[in-house]
Amino acid sequence: MQGVRALLFDVFGTVVDWRSGVAREAAVFFARRGINADPHAFADAWRDRYQPAMQAVRSGVRPFTRLDTLHRENLLGILRSVGVDPTGLPEAEIDDLNRAWHRLDPWPDSIGGLERLKSRFIIAPLSNGNVALLLNMAKRAGLPWDAILGAEVAQAYKPQPEAYLRTADILGLDPAACMLVAAHNGDLAAARRCGLRTAFVARPTEHGPNQATDLAPSEAWDIVASDFNDLATRLGCA
Amino acid sequence: MQGVRALLFDVFGTVVDWRSGVAREAAVFFARRGINADPHAFADAWRDRYQPAMQAVRSGVRPFTRLDTLHRENLLGILRSVGVDPTGLPEAEIDDLNRAWHRLDPWPDSIGGLERLKSRFIIAPLSNGNVALLLNMAKRAGLPWDAILGAEVAQAYKPQPEAYLRTADILGLDPAACMLVAAHNGDLAAARRCGLRTAFVARPTEHGPNQATDLAPSEAWDIVASDFNDLATRLGCA
Numbered sequence: 378m379q380g381v382r383a384l385l386f387d388v389f390g391t392v393v394d395w396r397s398g399v400a401r402e403a404a405v406f407f408a409r410r411g412i413n414a415d416p417h418a419f420a421d422a423w424r425d426r427y428q429p430a431m432q433a434v435r436s437g438v439r440p441f442t443r444l445d446t447l448h449r450e451n452l453l454g455i456l457r458s459v460g461v462d463p464t465g466l467p468e469a470e471i472d473d474l475n476r477a478w479h480r481l482d483p484w485p486d487s488i489g490g491l492e493r494l495k496s497r498f499i500i501a502p503l504s505n506g507n508v509a510l511l512l513n514m515a516k517r518a519g520l521p522w523d524a525i526l527g528a529e530v531a532q533a534y535k536p537q538p539e540a541y542l543r544t545a546d547i548l549g550l551d552p553a554a555c556m557l558v559a560a561h562n563g564d565l566a567a568a569r570r571c572g573l574r575t576a577f578v579a580r581p582t583e584h585g586p587n588q589a590t591d592l593a594p595s596e597a598w599d600i601v602a603s604d605f606n607d608l609a610t611r612l613g614c615a
Numbered sequence: 616m617q618g619v620r621a622l623l624f625d626v627f628g629t630v631v632d633w634r635s636g637v638a639r640e641a642a643v644f645f646a647r648r649g650i651n652a653d654p655h656a657f658a659d660a661w662r663d664r665y666q667p668a669m670q671a672v673r674s675g676v677r678p679f680t681r682l683d684t685l686h687r688e689n690l691l692g693i694l695r696s697v698g699v700d701p702t703g704l705p706e707a708e709i710d711d712l713n714r715a716w717h718r719l720d721p722w723p724d725s726i727g728g729l730e731r732l733k734s735r736f737i738i739a740p741l742s743n744g745n746v747a748l749l750l751n752m753a754k755r756a757g758l759p760w761d762a763i764l765g766a767e768v769a770q771a772y773k774p775q776p777e778a779y780l781r782t783a784d785i786l787g788l789d790p791a792a793c794m795l796v797a798a799h800n801g802d803l804a805a806a807r808r809c810g811l812r813t814a815f816v817a818r819p820t821e822h823g824p825n826q827a828t829d830l831a832p833s834e835a836w837d838i839v840a841s842d843f844n845d846l847a848t849r850l851g852c853a
Contacts, residue, residue, distance in 0.1 A: 445787065499750065499754060507785075508762065508764075508768075508785045508786070509785065509786050509787035509788075512737065512761055512762050512786070513787075515761065516737060516761060522761075522762075523750055523753065523754060523760075523763075524746065524750050524760075524762065524763040525761075525762040525763070526746075529785065530746075530768055547745075547746045547747065547767065548746070548747050548750070549683065549747035549751075550747075
């Protein structure tokens with residue numbers, strides 16, 4: 378991997394366990410409000426509205442809108458689907474639940490691996506999460522990013538090419554000097570089409586115990602690693 | 616300073632000693648090329664073209680253009696002023712000299728103070744420097760930023776209000792939850808007009824031994840500190 382200067386990371390699923398984290402926060406909310414609902418199903422349903430919401434931005438139907446705003450719009454719909462009228466809730470309580478996505482825990486190897494990788498490479502998120510979300514997450518969890526990049530800085534949602542290409546340009550690097558690290562084959566395929574290097578790290582329980590997608594690499598990615606520590610070793614980090 | 620969540624830092628002069636750093640790099644270039652010129656005067660002359668170049672962006676004469684590009688345009692003019700025809704130089708050598716601004720050293724208290732401040736606050740640059748410049752500087756010098764913000768992310772150069780207000784908005788914070796730390800009264804005045812809190816740290820040798828500006832606060836800023844360690848103490852950091 379001669380010439381790679383920056384490692385750019387997908388975050389939801391690749392660095393942090395969004396499903397467990399959102400379910401944990403939803404369970405607290407349900408208990409407080411006496412709601413009888415499955416918090417993991419709630420997390421899955423919230424996430425199901427993620428791609429359609431971004432698609433409205435990608436297609437140009439609406440201007441670039443940060444993910445916190447899209448998450449909040451989706452949350453109102455999901456609350457109604459479990460029988461909660463959000464108009465009866467304080468705005469601050471909805472905002473706090475919406476920030477569940479700011480309080481996700483890393484996978485066990487994430488921080489240790491990132492610390493090792495940081496010694497040799499620029500490390501930054503290239504996530505569809507917005508800056509405040511990623512920064513608050515990093516500050517709470519101890520993710521040692523060198524910078525907070527991604528869709529909001531690039532003003533384009535992955536997998537649009539602009540998300541990858543503008544990020545490389547902002548870093549002052551050729552795409553080939555950037556490597557995307559992701560647990561999602563589709564994200565890596567889009568990055569490769571833009572000229573970035575690619576590293577796949579499987580996260581087989583991102584979607585829970587019955588996950589059927591992204592269990593294995595779908596193409597010959599530049600690196601396939603079992604976790605971030607294995608990635609650091611493969612990239613020659615002490 | 617109840618309610619302050621993020622400390623945003625001016626960088627050139629406030630965090631790093633740009634004049635000594637640029638002069639050091641210019642001296643190496645002059646020695647290699649056999650040029651007889653004063654490296655500190657060269658640094659001052661390069662910096663003199665900084666505000667006029669940004670003014671073309673602020674006034675709308677040209678679209679937002681990152682500082683690396685403005686610095687490079689200005690460098691070509693400065694080289695001619697010391698009798699060097701830049702068309703006779705390899706592009707890579709000009710680019711490397713231009714990146715002198717990526718290789719500036721912090722003031723002696725900067726890193727220790729930032730480490731202390733980071734324990735209680737979000738810390739990020741709010742500089743007119745571009746992301747790659749600030750990131751490469753931080754990586755080389757060990758500046759422990761939580762994020763790299765500033766003019767390029769906000770798409771506006773200080774002291775335009777958008778530079779401060781968009782940065783607070785990106786952080787998901789009210790302006791009053793953000794404090795600008797700067798060695799320049801004009802920067803602080805602009806931030807205050809936008810509702811940010813303000814901290815002045817004098818850097819009396821930023822412009823060399825005969826500095827006549829910004830030696831003392833021009834208004835009653837929220838905090839006046841002698842250096843970043845004093846600032847950390849005043850803000851209650853261990």
